[in-house]
Amino acid sequence: MTEQQPDQQADQVTATSGEVPPEPTARQRAVRALLHPGRGQITAGALLVVLGIAAVTQVRLAGTDDEYGGMRQSDLIQALNGLQAASRRNDQDIRDLEKTRDSLRDSSERTATALEQARSELGALGILAGTLPASGPGVRITVTVPDSGISLNYLLDGIEELRDAGAEAMEINDAVRVVAQTSFEAADGGVNVDGRVLSSPFVIDVIGDPEGLTAALKFPGGFVEDLALDEGTVDIKQDQKIEISVIRPATAPRYAESSQGE
Amino acid sequence: MIAIIGLIVGVVVGLVLKPDVPIGLEPYLPIAVVAALDAVFGALRAFLDGIFDDKVFVVSFISNVFIAALIVFLGDKLGVGAQLSTGVIVVLGIRIFANVAAIRRHIFHA
Numbered sequence: 001m002t003e004q005q006p007d008q009q010a011d012q013v014t015a016t017s018g019e020v021p022p023e024p025t026a027r028q029r030a031v032r033a034l035l036h037p038g039r040g041q042i043t044a045g046a047l048l049v050v051l052g053i054a055a056v057t058q059v060r061l062a063g064t065d066d067e068y069g070g071m072r073q074s075d076l077i078q079a080l081n082g083l084q085a086a087s088r089r090n091d092q093d094i095r096d097l098e099k100t101r102d103s104l105r106d107s108s109e110r111t112a113t114a115l116e117q118a119r120s121e122l123g124a125l126g127i128l129a130g131t132l133p134a135s136g137p138g139v140r141i142t143v144t145v146p147d148s149g150i151s152l153n154y155l156l157d158g159i160e161e162l163r164d165a166g167a168e169a170m171e172i173n174d175a176v177r178v179v180a181q182t183s184f185e186a187a188d189g190g191v192n193v194d195g196r197v198l199s200s201p202f203v204i205d206v207i208g209d210p211e212g213l214t215a216a217l218k219f220p221g222g223f224v225e226d227l228a229l230d231e232g233t234v235d236i237k238q239d240q241k242i243e244i245s246v247i248r249p250a251t252a253p254r255y256a257e258s259s260q261g262e
Numbered sequence: 263m264i265a266i267i268g269l270i271v272g273v274v275v276g277l278v279l280k281p282d283v284p285i286g287l288e289p290y291l292p293i294a295v296v297a298a299l300d301a302v303f304g305a306l307r308a309f310l311d312g313i314f315d316d317k318v319f320v321v322s323f324i325s326n327v328f329i330a331a332l333i334v335f336l337g338d339k340l341g342v343g344a345q346l347s348t349g350v351i352v353v354l355g356i357r358i359f360a361n362v363a364a365i366r367r368h369i370f371h372a
Contacts, residue, residue, distance in 0.1 A: 030310065030369070043316045044305065045268025047323050051298045052272020057281055058291045072289060072343050 127169050130177040130248040134169040138207035138242035139214055145232035148190040148199040154230065155191060155202075156184055158223035165216030167208040169244045173198050174205070177246040200232075210238035289338070290331040293347055297330035298323060300354045303361040310368040330354070 071079065126132030143150065159178060162170065170178035176193045185192040190199035206213055214236050217223040224234045283291055301323040308314045330350050337346030366372070 041264035041316070043320050045264040047298075047320060048265050048268040048302065049272035049275065051295070051302065052269050052274075053276040053279075053281065054291060054298065055295050056273050056276030057283060058295050060276075060280065061283065061288065061291065072338060074341065075344060 126250075128179070129250065130169070130179040130246075131250040133247055134207055134244045135241060136168075136207045137210055137240045138167075138205065138238075139210050140237045140239055140242060141202075141204040141206065141217065142235040142237070143200070143202040143204065143227060143232055144235075145200045145202075145227070145230055149230060150191060150200065150202070150227070150232060151230055152184055152186050152191065154223065154226040157226065158217065159204075161216040161223055162204075162206050162208070162213055165208060165212045167206045167213060169207045171205050171244045171246045173203050174246060177244070177248050178204075179248060205242050205244055207242050207244060210240075214238060289343070289347070290334055293330045293334050293350055294327045296351055296354045296358075297326040300357050300361070301326040303358050303365070307361045307364045307368075310365060 123132065127134045159170070172178060172193055175198060176182070176196055178193075182194050183192075187197045190197050191202075192198075217234065217236060224236075227234050301319070304322060305314060305319045308318075333350050334343060334347045337343040340346075
């Protein structure tokens with residue numbers, strides 16, 4: 001500005017106007033200029049038109065998304081450097097995340113394998129515990145005893161022999177699954193197996209090696225000969241497909257705890 | 263009154279026409295606007311002081327804009343464009359503050 005110094009203070013001005021009372025005050029001058037604009041205002045108005053256009057244009061430019069458009073070369077280089085650093089950081093992040101992903105994938109594969117193993121174990125244990133139906137090669141033993149008067153000892157011996165020969169699943173009369181906990185008891189009109197009274201003919205379905213199971217019953221002094229003492233007859237039929245459909249509810253042990261870590 | 267109308271007209275024209283600024287002049291536009299604002303506030307203060315002269319205003323307006331742009335241009339050539347334009351903005355900002363303070367004392371007597 002050529003017409004005055006920026007450090008000129010207003011109190012000096014008021015002092016000046018105080019010395020010259022007839023001079024109109026600033027406020028009066030402003031009101032007069034607003035009401036009776038002079039010719040001098042026309043040039044000022046023209047310049048202010050230019051200023052308005054420029055200001056609005058600049059505001060518009062600054063508001064646009066093109067944030068690099070108005071930048072100088074050095075600014076652009078700085079921005080480029082910043083972007084490169086950010087890109088390096090992001091690359092590092094990507095590598096870290098990929099590592100995490102790989103390790104997670106590994107662990108999820110391990111989990112899947114363990115799950116698979118657990119499932120097959122569940123199947124095997126379920127057949128042993130009698131909680132799952134089973135099918136496979138085996139024998140169907142039909143024991144016919146007059147008046148169902150079968151000796152409990154003979155029956156238990158026979159079942160033990162079958163277990164010895166590798167019997168994997170057993171059921172009697174399509175009614176009772178024979179497992180480790182199965183109990184046998186003498187009863188009126190037959191045998192009480194796990195609380196159910198079964199009577200002759202006893203049909204025992206056994207899954208296992210058919211030859212081995214047959215041999216386990218027929219050896220001298222074995223099940224077949226024992227039953228002959230009870231005047232019973234034993235019919236052994238080998239079959240490649242024995243179905244055992246009776247299941248027992250799974251029971252969690254109340255007292256026993258696994259003493260192994262896993 | 264005419265000055266205020268001129269400012270309003272300029273804003274409206276700028277909004278309506280959306281003029282394109284040549285890429286080469288883009289860095290100078292903000293500096294030029296601030297320099298012109300400085301000239302305007304100086305003129306307003308001079309007017310309230312009773313020493314306003316339209317010729318002086320025109321000359322100060324144009325020279326202000328021109329010199330500000332020239333300084334920034336020189337700074338760009340010397341490789342310190344960003345720093346110099348910051349300096350110019352700071353100086354002009356201080357001047358605008360001083361002028362506005364004087365105007366305020368005139369109008370509100372405070």
